[in-house]
Amino acid sequence: xxxxxxxxxxxxxxxxxxxxxxxxxxxxxxxxxxxxxxxxxxxxxxxxxxxxxxxxxxxxxxxxxxxxxxxxxxxxxxxxxxxxxxxxxxxxxxxxxxxxxxxxxxxxxxxxxxxxxxxxxxxxxxxxxxxxxxxxxxxxxxxxxxxxxxxxxxxxxxxxxxxxxxxxxxxxxxxxxxxxxxxxxxxxxxxxxxxxxxxxxxxxxxxxxxxxxxxxxxxxxxxxxxxxxxxxxxxxxxx
Numbered sequence: 001x002x003x004x005x006x007x008x009x010x011x012x013x014x015x016x017x018x019x020x021x022x023x024x025x026x027x028x029x030x031x032x033x034x035x036x037x038x039x040x041x042x043x044x045x046x047x048x049x050x051x052x053x054x055x056x057x058x059x060x061x062x063x064x065x066x067x068x069x070x071x072x073x074x075x076x077x078x079x080x081x082x083x084x085x086x087x088x089x090x091x092x093x094x095x096x097x098x099x100x101x102x103x104x105x106x107x108x109x110x111x112x113x114x115x116x117x118x119x120x121x122x123x124x125x126x127x128x129x130x131x132x133x134x135x136x137x138x139x140x141x142x143x144x145x146x147x148x149x150x151x152x153x154x155x156x157x158x159x160x161x162x163x164x165x166x167x168x169x170x171x172x173x174x175x176x177x178x179x180x181x182x183x184x185x186x187x188x189x190x191x192x193x194x195x196x197x198x199x200x201x202x203x204x205x206x207x208x209x210x211x212x213x214x215x216x217x218x219x220x221x222x223x224x225x226x227x228x229x230x231x232x233x234x235x236x237x238x239x
Contacts, residue, residue, distance in 0.1 A: 010198035017191025024184030030172045037104065041097040042116040050166045057086045057158075073137070077146060080138035084131050085154035089162040091127030094120045149196045153189055160185070 007015070035041060044050065064082050073079045097120045101111035111117050138147050164170050170178055 008198070010194055014191040014193075014195035014198070017194065018188050021184045021187030021189075021191060024187065025181050028173075028177045028180045028184070030169045030177070033167065033172075035100055037109065038097065038101040038111045038114050038116050038120070041100055041120075044166050045093065045097065047166075050162075053162060053165050054090060057090060061086050074141060077138065077142045077150065080134045080141070081147065081151050081154060083134045084138065084151060085158050087127050087130045088155045089158035091124055091131060092159045093162050093166055094123040094127060098124055145196050149193050152192050156185070156188075 061083055064079060064086075068076075069079045069083075098117070101114075101117045101120065105111045135147075135151070138151070173181075
């Protein structure tokens with residue numbers, strides 16, 4: 001609405017798919033575990049499973065930054081997006097922990113006295129700066145219509161994986177709920193790809209008409225393909 005863009009039929013279908021997929025995930029989401037302080041989140045984040053995940057993520061990120069990006073950053077889109085997505089999964093977990101701390105603080109239980117709260121805040125700042133840096137590089141180097149859907153898919157996938165490892169969401173769900181959530185996720189991905197793949201469809205249709213017209217007649221009244229005046233052509237047809 002703000003950009004005065006017109007949504008064609010494929011854009012509407014993509015929006016509907018995104019809404020349906022999001023609704024499906026929300027309706028079948030697992031109940032949140034009871035957390036009484038930020039130290040509970042810190043204990044979840046320092047369990048061996050999540051520490052192993054974080055160590056693998058950081059190792060892969062450093063390998064991509066120092067080995068692959070200098071050589072392949074300008075030609076392979078996955079280099080920049082890989083860093084953004086991997087670091088993003090850690091930033092979402094830290095943001096969730098920081099949000100829980102702020103919510104408890106506003107409800108009367110001050111969490112700012114715990115050093116874990118400030119540790120999560122510093123992790124969030126570092127991750128967000130890294131994400132924005134490499135996401136901007138990706139957008140400057142590659143087409144936005146290609147960057148956005150790939151980044152969305154990878155970022156969301158790694159975030160779900162990190163949440164499952166840290167909060168053990170699937171332990172409180174039955175197989176039917178898990179399969180339904182995955183179907184909702186695939187539905188959102190389908191809608192996102194449809195939106196980005198067809199977002200220029202209406203512009204292409206509207207811009208194709210002047211191009212075709214310019215092929216038949218120039219500004220000086222000549223047919224560019226045949227090199228003879230259009231008026232002479234009309235006279236020849238009438239005769």
